[in-house]
Amino acid sequence: xELKSNAPSGPLETAWERHRDELKIVNATNKRxxxxxxxxxxxxxxxxxxxxxELGYNVECYCFxxxxxxxxxxxxxxxxxxxxxxxxxxxxxxxxxxxxxxxxDFRSRESNVYRLAQVSVNIIxxxxxQGVPFAREYGGYLDNRSFGGAQVSRTFYARGQTGQQLLxxxxxxxxxxxxxxxxxxxxxxxxxxxxxxxxxxxGIVTRDLVTGKIDCRVGDxxxxxxxxxxxxxxxxxxxxxxxxxxxxxxxxxxxxxANPCYTQIHPTCIPxxxxxxxxxxLMSESLRNDGRIWVPKKKGDDRSPDQIPxxxxxxxxxxxxxxxxxxxxxxxxxRNAKQVCDEGHGVGPGGLGVYLDFSDAVKxxxxxxxxxxxxxxxxxxxxxxGEDPNKVPMRIYPAIHYTMGGLWVDYNLMSNVPGLxxxxxxxxxxxxxxxLGASALMQGLADGYFILPYTIGDYLAKxxxxxxxxxxxxxxxxxxAVTEQIKRFLSIRGKRTVDSxxxxxxxxxxxxxGMARTEKSLKHALGRIPExxxxxxxxxxxLGGNDELNQSLExxxxxxxxxxxxxxxxRDALARTESCGGHFRExxxxxxxxxxxxxxxFSYVAAWxxxxxxxxxxxxxxxxxxxNIHLAQRSYQ
Amino acid sequence: xxxxxxxxxxxxxxxxxxLVKYDxxxxxPDMSFLEMLDVLNERLIQKGEAPIAFDSxxxxxxxxxxxxxxxxxxxxxxxxxxxxQLHMRHFKDGDTITIEPWRANAFPVLKDLVVDxxxxxxxxxxxxxxxxxxxxxxxxxSLPVPxxxxxxxxxxxxxxxxxxxxxxxxxxxxxxxxxxxxxxLGLLPQGQPERARRALxxxxxxxKEGFGGCTNIGECTAACPKEISQDVIARMNRDYxxxxxxxx
Numbered sequence: 001x002e003l004k005s006n007a008p009s010g011p012l013e014t015a016w017e018r019h020r021d022e023l024k025i026v027n028a029t030n031k032r033x034x035x036x037x038x039x040x041x042x043x044x045x046x047x048x049x050x051x052x053x054e055l056g057y058n059v060e061c062y063c064f065x066x067x068x069x070x071x072x073x074x075x076x077x078x079x080x081x082x083x084x085x086x087x088x089x090x091x092x093x094x095x096x097x098x099x100x101x102x103x104x105d106f107r108s109r110e111s112n113v114y115r116l117a118q119v120s121v122n123i124i125x126x127x128x129x130q131g132v133p134f135a136r137e138y139g140g141y142l143d144n145r146s147f148g149g150a151q152v153s154r155t156f157y158a159r160g161q162t163g164q165q166l167l168x169x170x171x172x173x174x175x176x177x178x179x180x181x182x183x184x185x186x187x188x189x190x191x192x193x194x195x196x197x198x199x200x201x202x203g204i205v206t207r208d209l210v211t212g213k214i215d216c217r218v219g220d221x222x223x224x225x226x227x228x229x230x231x232x233x234x235x236x237x238x239x240x241x242x243x244x245x246x247x248x249x250x251x252x253x254x255x256x257x258a259n260p261c262y263t264q265i266h267p268t269c270i271p272x273x274x275x276x277x278x279x280x281x282l283m284s285e286s287l288r289n290d291g292r293i294w295v296p297k298k299k300g301d302d303r304s305p306d307q308i309p310x311x312x313x314x315x316x317x318x319x320x321x322x323x324x325x326x327x328x329x330x331x332x333x334x335r336n337a338k339q340v341c342d343e344g345h346g347v348g349p350g351g352l353g354v355y356l357d358f359s360d361a362v363k364x365x366x367x368x369x370x371x372x373x374x375x376x377x378x379x380x381x382x383x384x385x386g387e388d389p390n391k392v393p394m395r396i397y398p399a400i401h402y403t404m405g406g407l408w409v410d411y412n413l414m415s416n417v418p419g420l421x422x423x424x425x426x427x428x429x430x431x432x433x434x435x436l437g438a439s440a441l442m443q444g445l446a447d448g449y450f451i452l453p454y455t456i457g458d459y460l461a462k463x464x465x466x467x468x469x470x471x472x473x474x475x476x477x478x479x480x481a482v483t484e485q486i487k488r489f490l491s492i493r494g495k496r497t498v499d500s501x502x503x504x505x506x507x508x509x510x511x512x513x514g515m516a517r518t519e520k521s522l523k524h525a526l527g528r529i530p531e532x533x534x535x536x537x538x539x540x541x542x543l544g545g546n547d548e549l550n551q552s553l554e555x556x557x558x559x560x561x562x563x564x565x566x567x568x569x570x571r572d573a574l575a576r577t578e579s580c581g582g583h584f585r586e587x588x589x590x591x592x593x594x595x596x597x598x599x600x601x602f603s604y605v606a607a608w609x610x611x612x613x614x615x616x617x618x619x620x621x622x623x624x625x626x627x628n629i630h631l632a633q634r635s636y637q
Numbered sequence: 638x639x640x641x642x643x644x645x646x647x648x649x650x651x652x653x654x655x656l657v658k659y660d661x662x663x664x665x666p667d668m669s670f671l672e673m674l675d676v677l678n679e680r681l682i683q684k685g686e687a688p689i690a691f692d693s694x695x696x697x698x699x700x701x702x703x704x705x706x707x708x709x710x711x712x713x714x715x716x717x718x719x720x721x722q723l724h725m726r727h728f729k730d731g732d733t734i735t736i737e738p739w740r741a742n743a744f745p746v747l748k749d750l751v752v753d754x755x756x757x758x759x760x761x762x763x764x765x766x767x768x769x770x771x772x773x774x775x776x777x778x779s780l781p782v783p784x785x786x787x788x789x790x791x792x793x794x795x796x797x798x799x800x801x802x803x804x805x806x807x808x809x810x811x812x813x814x815x816x817x818x819x820x821x822l823g824l825l826p827q828g829q830p831e832r833a834r835r836a837l838x839x840x841x842x843x844x845k846e847g848f849g850g851c852t853n854i855g856e857c858t859a860a861c862p863k864e865i866s867q868d869v870i871a872r873m874n875r876d877y878x879x880x881x882x883x884x885x
Contacts, residue, residue, distance in 0.1 A: 051771040067758050069798055070700045086778065122774075129774035131767045131827045133791040140781025158791060165794060172766035179762035186754070210747055239694040263861055273667040277676055281697045346727060380697065382671075383715075383722050449771045497682045500673070543687055549748040550647060551690055552682065 003256070003607055003622035007111035007405060007411040012628050016115040019411070023454055024461035029299035031056035034460050037204055037219035039191045039246050041068030043163075043170055043441060044424025045225030047448025050173035053182035055453055060217060061174065062186045062206060062239055065553075069171045072227055072239040073444060075165025077284035079145060079155035080127075080441040082120040087144055091152040091413035093117045098629060100439060103149040104404070104432020105581035105597060106631050107262070107605075111411055112429045119450040120442050124156055126449055130169040134158050145373075147286050149329040149436040160284055160376045166441055170448070176537055190554065191480040194222060194420065197468055201250075201420035205478045207486075207552060212547040216470035220463075221419045221456055224250060225448065228403035228425040230263065232562045232569065234506025234512070235611040236400035237269060237282040243558040244565050247407050247426050255415040256607035256620060258408035260565065261573035264435055264582045265515050266401030267333035270384050271353040280399040281384060283377045285437045285608050288326045288333070289368065291394070293317050295354050299344035305355055305393050316340055320592075324636040331434045331582045331595070332636060334398035338515050339593065341397075353395035362390075398515060402440060404431045404582065405572075408607040408622070412455035413447060416607075419463065421456060423447035428605065433581025435484070486546050489556045494539030498555045501536050505563055508532070513570050518586045522574040529567045536563060568608055568617060575619065578602045590633070599631055638725060641733040642677065644689055647746055654746065666726040668831050670713065671696060671703065673725055674736075691750040698722040698862060701797030704804065705750045706737040709862040711801035719862040720798065739800050740870040741809035743847045751877070754800050756846035757814060763819040764838035767827050776838045787823050793821040795863040805860035808849030812859035816873035823876055833880035840877050 008015045008022075026034065034057050038049040041063040049061040065071060083096040096117040101108060124142070128134065134156050135143040144153040158165035177183040186206070193205040195216070203218040229244035230236035251257045268288065270281045294313045301308060316336060318325045326333075337354050340346065347353045362370050367390065371378075378389045385395070406428040413421050413429070424444040431439065468475075512525035536559070544550045578598035580586040588596045605622040640661045647654030661677050668676070671693050676686035694702040699718040705720050707713035713723045728734065736750065744752040782790075794817070802813035819836050822828030828835070851870060858867045 047771075054770045065694060065700075065702065066754060067798065069758070069761075070694055070702050072695065072700070075695045075697060075699050084777070122772075124769060124777045125774040126769075128777040128780070129767065129769040129827055131790070131822050131825050133794050133821065133825065134781055136787045138784050140783050140787075141778050158794075161699065161795065164797075165791075168794065172761065173769075173771070175758065175762045176766040178758075178770060179764075185758075187758075196795050239700060240696060241694045274665055276665060276668045276672045276676060278669070278672050279696045379717070380722075383718060383724065384697075386724070386726060453771065497679050499679060534765045541682060543682060543685065549690055549751060552688060 003416070003605070003620050005109055005111065005411050005622060006023060007109065009627065012110060012114045015111055016118060017329070020454055024460040026457045026461045028056060032058055034058060035060065035219040036221050036223060036456065037060070037217055038223045038225065039204065039444060040071065040225035040227060040426070041171070041174065042071030042073035042227060042424060043167055043224060043263055043444030044426070044448045045071070045223070046167065046170035046174045047445050047451045048223055048225060048423055049183055050170060050177050051449050051453045052456070053177035059177070059183040060186065060190060060219065061183050062189045064188065064190045066187055068174055068185060068187065069168060071167060072242050073167045073441070074164045075239065076441055077160045077282070078147060078286040079157035079162045079438040080123065080166060081154050081438040082124045082156060082442065083117055083122055085125060086142060087153045088151045091154050095152065096120060096154065099150050100430065100436060101432065102634060103436040104434050105595065105634055106432065106599070106603070106626065107580050107624065108430055108432030109550070110626060110628055115451070116430050116443060116446050119446045122450055123442060123445045127166055127169050130172060132158060132165045132169045145286055146289055146327065147437040148288060148327050148333070155438045157286070160374065163441060166445065170445070190541050191246045192249065192482045194253045194558070195474050195478050196253050196417060197474045198466070200418045200463065200465055201547050202468055203475065205475065205482050207482070210549050212550070214482060216475040216479060217470060218470055220422060220460055220465060223421045223423060223452065223456070224407065224421045224426050226426045228406065229562070229565055230400045230403050232505070232566050233400040233510050234502050235272065235277060235280050235510070237266060237280050240279060243561065245453070245558050245561045247422070248561040248565055250407060250415070250417070250420060254610070255420055256408040256415045257405070257568060257611055258605050258607040259405040259572065260569040260608070261513070261576060261583050262404035262433045262581065263400060264330060264402040264404060265398040267330055267336040267337055267398050268356065268396045269399035270381060271348055271395055271397040273349065281380065282399065282401055283381060284398070285330065287356060290365070290373065291326065291356040291358050292360055293356055294324050294353055295340045295345040295347060304497060305357070314345065321636045328636045329434060331584070334515060335584060348395040353397045355393040356396045357393035358389060359393070395488060402435055404428065404433060404435055408605065412458065412460060413452055413453065417563060418478060419459060421452060423452055433583055475605070485557070486553065489540070489542045489553060490545060492538065492540050492542065494541050496539050497541060498552055498559050501532065501540060502559045502562065503557070505532060505559070505566055509566050509569065513573050515634060516584050516586050517573050519574065522570050525570045526567065529570065533563045536560065571617070572606055572608065575606065576602055595634070597633070638666060638728065640664055640728065643733065643735045646689070646749055647736045648748065650745055650747055664725055666724070669696070669721060669723045670707070670723040670725065671721050677691070682690050685875040689750065690748045693721055696721040699797060701799035704799045704801060705738055706739065706804055708735055711739070711804040717862055717864050739804035741803045741848070743809065743811065744800060744803060746802055756848070757798050757800065757811070759846060760811065760815055760839055760842045761818065763799045763842035764831070764835040767822060768831060782825060782828055790821050790824040793817045793824065793865065793869050796865055797863055798860065801860045801862060802857035804847065805856040806849065807854060807856065808852060809847070810851045810857070811848040812851035812870055812873070813861065813865055813867070815839050816869040819873045819876055823872060832876060833884045836873060836876035836880045837884060840873070
């Protein structure tokens with residue numbers, strides 16, 4: 001089946017406006033009759049829940065954390081893009097659109113990305129009005145910084161805590177609606193299943209993570225803003241709790257999973273220190289504005305960095321990409337780091353690291369300016385490694401950071417299951433095969449504040465769903481399935497911990513479906529994953545019971561889903577024999593080692609349909625057409 | 638490193654808790670404190686014993702989820718550091734380390750080291766916001782904010798809502814947390830229309846939640862991983878006092 005984006009035809013510049021004018025609206029007094037279930041309280045979920053409640057809908061919001069303020073959006077450091085052109089440096093909606101499409105290696109939908117660039121300017125207005133303390137110049141106006149993949153300065157920031165401040169803005173709007181009684185908030189509550197009745201999403205089954213109570217929640221639409229699946233790699237920059245269970249279980253109920261192989265490796269993370277490592281820490285790529293990346297020219301040069309003279313250093317990004325230099329997009333920066341380390345130029349333990357050096361910037365701008373720009377990042381680095389970046393260059397290495405793939409959605413952010421909407425990182429829509437820095441925050445808030453509130457109304461106004469209650473057979477079936485799965489976890493009492501399986505899975509996908517992929521490695525992974533799954537269901541050890549706060553039980557459910565997702569991810573990567581963005585197939589590269597796309601055969605979105613346990617999933621295609629942009633080999637030289 | 642841990646174990650909110658001793662061998666100084674607890678938990682599960690429940694999420698000091706009292710200090714001995722950012726290189730081989738949950742009536746223990754900090758959310762719900770609906774914001778640069786004001790607002794807004802201030806305070810007061818939000822919004826022009834109302838509502842909710850009063854001891858600031866200054870408390874008190882006599 002070919003998938004349709006439902007994007008309006010005609011000129012791109014007016015598409016969203018024309019589309020909005022055609023959307024049906026639910027009468028103001030009728031809105032309170034509709035219940036919208038929002039799962040996740042990050043930038044996308046919280047902004048959606050707050051905005052929908054402001055409109056008058058009855059909203060329920062769920063998060064597994066102890067408070068909606070803790071969602072992982074909070075950890076985004078660098079900033080948020082917007083086409084304000086405050087710098088007078090030639091930025092425009094078109095340029096942000098173009099940069100995002102090109103950065104995504106021409107694998108995203110033109111219509112969605114253009115709209116994203118258009119509403120980017122409204123986001124900044126909204127956040128400033130909420131009291132988000134963005135950085136300002138002495139005149140009192142907003143400051144900008146530049147970021148990877150762009151030649152203009154369009155990134156707004158709040159020190160190194162932009163995600164935190166934007167999330168607290170959305171959280172404050174959400175809190176206001178909770179206080180007013182318009183949103184019912186359910187913290188420490190996990191979605192375990194999506195309930196579909198007569199082909200429409202009508203609710204979810206949840207587990208209270210403190211008491212273990214399984215509950216059926218009925219709604220007229222379900223919105224998933226549950227983030228990405230980077231933790232399939234076990235070691236990633238995601239928070240420990242980030243998981244794929246909400247979108248995976250929705251996938252099992254019929255929602256197509258699009259482009260799972262598009263995963264992003266972030267170039268500026270702190271290298272792994274040992275087997276005990278529980279997660280990786282990212283440092284904002286804004287560091288690349290002023291830091292210079294280099295490795296020793298001589299292989300295995302073990303002199304301390306200050307003893308290596310300029311002539312013996314290879315500033316490899318500046319050398320290979322003179323016009324973008326250290327600001328090449330993330331995938332290019334990451335692959336080059338891997339390449340120089342694989343060639344034996346890496347620094348630090350195990351040779352898995354490159355230097356990020358601020359000494360030139362300190363000479364040029366002074367220590368105080370560097371401190372103001374990056375102080376908290378320097379402190380963070382120092383705490384973890386015990387080294388002071390003011391004195392010695394940082395060591396960095398790439399790590400999994402973001403997943404561009406996610407549930408397939410149309411222009412209205414609705415999945416192929418009517419009534420199931422997906423926002424933020426959980427959907428696949430805007431970043432193609434590679435996301436540019438400072439664009440995740442933009443997309444999460446665009447979806448939640450300015451797109452979903454319009455499109456969901458159209459769905460609700462048009463759908464005449466029968467009233468259903470939690471006693472409906474579909475809810476009872478879901479409850480039974482969920483309860484049985486929990487019982488099964490608790491009864492296996494095998495010999496291995498949940499974490500040990502998660503670590504093993506992570507190693508398989510990092511080695512075989514990480515920064516570089518080959519047919520051989522992917523087939524290897526596709527052999528190993530089913531074996532791991534079989535062992536997991538036979539030999540996992542989950543202690544305790546259901547009727548209590550049981551963190552091993554929570555993790556068991558999430559790891560079971562990660563194992564299934566990992567298989568789909570490798571399958572998708574195997575099917576896409578081209579390289580594009582974060583998906584690098586070694587068989588498909590240019591003579592200088594850049595990702596080589598195959599537009600003739602792969603200019604499509606791969607949306608996978610779940611066909612049941614032990615059944616091969618079915619791929620549907622949404623063909624990507626580019627009417628406004630000329631497809632080109634991405635070049636940052 | 639070999640360590641002795643003395644950890645608060647409590648099966649659920651109603652049960653009586655107790656301190657339990659664990660010997661933990663072969664710990665690397667490069668591990669974070671929570672990774673050390675992960676290692677202990679893996680070993681406990683292998684022995685068939687219940688792992689220690691504790692909250693953590695981002696493990697990079699920004700989400701505010703983790704929190705435990707380590708050797709009597711909220712988030713442990715290092716200044717400006719959350720428990721998840723603390724590394725074992727700051728301990729010595731042979732050390733005995735005591736780990737307890739936040740202790741405050743307003744933060745009931747749910748299990749082991751996990752507490753319920755819902756009271757903080759309710760304080761924000763009472764008034765920790767600017768009432769601006771999506772869509773009604775003016776152009777962002779139409780309202781210049783002097784840089785020093787924006788910077789001071791950001792200093793206060795850096796609060797991660799972890800609750801260390803409450804845990805460290807002998808009165809279990811939530812004043813630093815509440816004052817940080819009141820200051821953040823009170824320093825910005827956007828926060829002015831609701832400034833008085835906000836101070837009254839948030840302070841009233843804070844009292845309702847059962848937190849203690851502030852007696853200017855300053856343990857809160859010392860324990861705060863984001864080094865929120867006590868100045869915010871003076872600012873809150875001024876706003877509260879002014880609002881009490883001007884708002885009817």
